[in-house]
Amino acid sequence: MTRVTLQYYAQLREQAGASSEQVSTTASTLRDLYAELQARHGFSLPVEALKVAVNKQFSDWNRLLAEGDTVVFIPPVAGG
Amino acid sequence: MNRFELTAAPVDLAAQREALKHPGSGGFCAFEGWVRNNNEGREVSGLEYEAYTELAIAEGERILAEAAERYGVLAASAVHRVGNLAIGDLAVWIGVSAPHRDEAFRACRYIIDEIKHRLPIWKKEHYLEGDTAWVACSHTERAHELEPPHAHGHHHHPHPSRADKFAPDYSRQVRLREVGEAGQRRLAEARVLVIGAGGLGVPVISYLAGAGVGTLGIVDGDVLDASNLHRQVMYDARDVGQRKVDLAARRVAQLNPAVEVITYEQPLHAGDITDVFAGYDLVVECTDDLASRYLANDAAVLTSTPLVLASVYQYEGQLQVVTAEPGEPCLRCLWPEPPAPALAGSCVESGVLGPVPGVLGTMQAMEALKLLLDLPRPAEHALQLVNLLDGTSQRLPIDASQGCAQHGGCVAVARRSLERAHAEGELxxxxxxxxxxxxxxxxxxxxxxxxxxxxxxxxxxxxxxxxxxxxxxxxxxxxxxxxxxxxxxxxxxxxxxxxxxxxxxxxxxxxxxxxxxxx
CATH class of the missing domain: 3.40.250.10 (Rhodanese-like domain)
Known part of the structure; x- marks a missing residue:
């Protein structure tokens, strides 16, 4: 199990009901992690519509999770 | 001959009219303003006018003289009541005589609009419930600012006549060592296009006009809706139903007559956007439409026009500056394609608190001024995320090599996307x-x-x-x-x-x- 901190923006924050949370996960990559969260929170956005950042740097979805990572999921937003 | 009067006594209309008779007059037009029994939904039992007499008379005479010069009228007079008035009483009378009816009508309209707008006269309303309130009289639309009549397409808004008399004072920003007189000249020469005159666009337009940006292009296809007012604070309740580009142009004329405004009353499309961008030094994208944002990104990249992007969602926002220089990241470097409209969320569907676009739009204005003045900016390109609920802001650096560079570069990607948008637009x-x-x-x-x-x-x-x-x-x-x-x-x-x-x-x-x- 890997323990990570998650931050959500926009629709993801709304659908998760929180702007951040700490989770322990068996997912190995960011892509797997998002799939797991999508099932748990019912996220409507597909992974292709999102950017992901780890420890304040944008990242590849195939990156492996490390203990203590802070992961941020960011959709583009439209409001003005 | 022109005459402006303030009086506490009822007006002798026959005498007023008689005084305007002139052998050359072919048209006489009068306007009467009466005290009505309600204002903004409240029942009014009467009201009281109070004036700063000396100034009101001097300014009133000036307005009559302006009308005479502007429309070529032969004689004009105006009388404004002060003191206590009852429902149905005449509060203001304007009379104009001119060779032809058209000048008479227009001068009459000009005089009443300017009186309501400029005269130091205050109105205290007495309500049926027994309370009272002072109401500003200086809030009004002025029809003459919309002359000449609009045609289709985009419009240059000439400087109003009083621009000659108003001298903008930029001393507070010129004092900044990084700005100075040279910076102010750069702003005066700058041409900035603002796409969207809504929640983000309002602070952008206001600050750029105030700063003395020489030419502001404003694009918006919408009319003002009452639901816009909580976040679009340069408009007000009386503007509902009017085109935002016209309202914004009028607001800029009032805020800083030295700024020239060009309005576009239709959204830009793939067929015309690069031509429009080519006429500007900088573009600020302020719509609530992802397709518009991607279109602006592509046009910015193809015309090498710097673009300031922002968008908001409920309590948070995103900000990105696309410099449109070779090797520097664009919007598509982050998200190559927009998600389906239903997934992206808008202010209509998701809701938004008024200050959120206010903050992000203000940040866009700041970024625009930094680019125009060549002020120090962080070297690395980033997406800035602002969350106004928890007060956090973070900058995530964008690695251009991981974006469009993997698909032929921003220019090639933008060209393909624009061609596709163009083809789709025609279908x-x-x-x-x-x-x-x-x-x-x-x-x-x-x-x-x-x-x-x-x-x-x-x-x-x-x-x-x-x-x-x-x-x-x-x-x-x-x-x-x-x-x-x-x-x-x-x-x-x-x-x-x-x-x-x-x-x-x-x-x-x-x-x-x-x-x-x-x-």
Whole structure:
């Protein structure tokens, strides 16, 4: 199990009901992690519509999770 | 001869009218303002006018002289009551005589508008419930600011006549060592295009006009709605229903007459956007529309025009500066394609608190001024995320090598995207409800797969032809225009293109089912 901190923006924050949370996960990559969260929170956005950042740097979805990572999921937003 | 009077006594109308008679007069026009029994929903029992007499008379005389000069009238007078007035009493009287009726009408309108706008006269309303309130009289629309009449297309708004008298004072910003007189000259020479005069656009337009940016282009196809006012704070309740570009142009004229405004009352499209961008030094994208933001990104990259992007969602926002210089990242480096409109969220669907676009729009104005003045900016390009609920802000550096660079570079990606948008634009029709399309004579063809149709059926009569099989159907015999419908507008655009080649009058529903109004 890997323990990570998650931050959500926009629709993801709304659908998760929180702007951040700490989770322990068996997912190995960011892509797997998002799939797991999508099932748990019912996220409507597909992974292709999102950017992901780890420890304040944008990242590849195939990156492996490390203990203590802070992961941020960011959709583009439209409001003005 | 012109005369302006303030009086506490009732006005002798016959004498006023007689005094304006002139052998050369072919037209006389009078206006009377009366005390009515209600204001803004409250019942009024009477009111009281109070004036700063010396200034009001001097300014009133000046207004009459301006009207005489502007419209060539022979004589004009105005009387404004002060003191206590009852319902139905005459509060103000204007009379104008001129050679022809047109000058008389216009001068009369000019005088009353300017009196309401400029005279130091205050009105205290007495309400039926017994309380009272002072009401500003200086809030009014001035018809003459909209002269000459608008034609279609985009408009130059000439400086109003009082611009000559008003000298902008930029001393507070010129004092900054990094700005100085040289910086102020750069601003005066700058041409900035603001796309969208809404929640983000309002602070951008206000600050750039205040800063003395020489030319502001403003694009907006909407009229003001009452639901805009909580966040679009340069408009007010009386503006509802008017075109935002006109309201914004008027506001800029009032804020800083030295700024020239060019308005575009239709959204830019793939066919004209690069030509428009080529006329500006900088673009600030302030719409609530992802497609517009991507279109602006592509045009900025192709014309090497710096672009300041921002968008908001409920309590948070995103900010990105696209410098449009070779090797520096663009919007598509982050998100190559926009998600379907239904997934992205808008202020209408998701809600937004007024100060959120206020903050992000203000940040856009700041970034625009930094670019125009060449002020210090962080070297690394970043997406800035601002969350106003928890007060956090973070900058995530964008690695250009991980973006469009992997697909031929920003310029190649932008060119392909713009070409596609152009082709799709020529195939698209926009409807909020499919009933409207049927009413307009279109046959609806649903090109989705059977399982998608089962999940989200259309509630109108439609043919069902999966997009992959569209060419096999002889739709050419329909003898009606065909509107193709899919989930996002992509497959239907592709199918429409194929059908056009067969001679079918085929169109694609813009944005697909996701863009229809929720029923």
């Amino acid at each position: 698209e029709r926009r409807f909020e409800r499919l009933e409207e399309a049927i009413h307009a004579g279109y046959a609806i063809v649903d090109v989705r797969e059977p399982d998608e149709i089962d999940a989200t059926p259309l509630h109108v009569t439609s043919l069902r032809v999966p997009s992959g099989e569209i060419s096999a159907y002889a739709l050419v015999h329909l003898e009606r225009p065909v509107l193709l419908v899919c989930a996002s507008g992509r497959r239907s655009a592709h199918a429409a293109r194929l059908l056009r080649e067969q001679g079918v009058d085929a169109w694609s529903l813009a944005g697909g089912i996701a863009a229809l109004m929720a029923s």
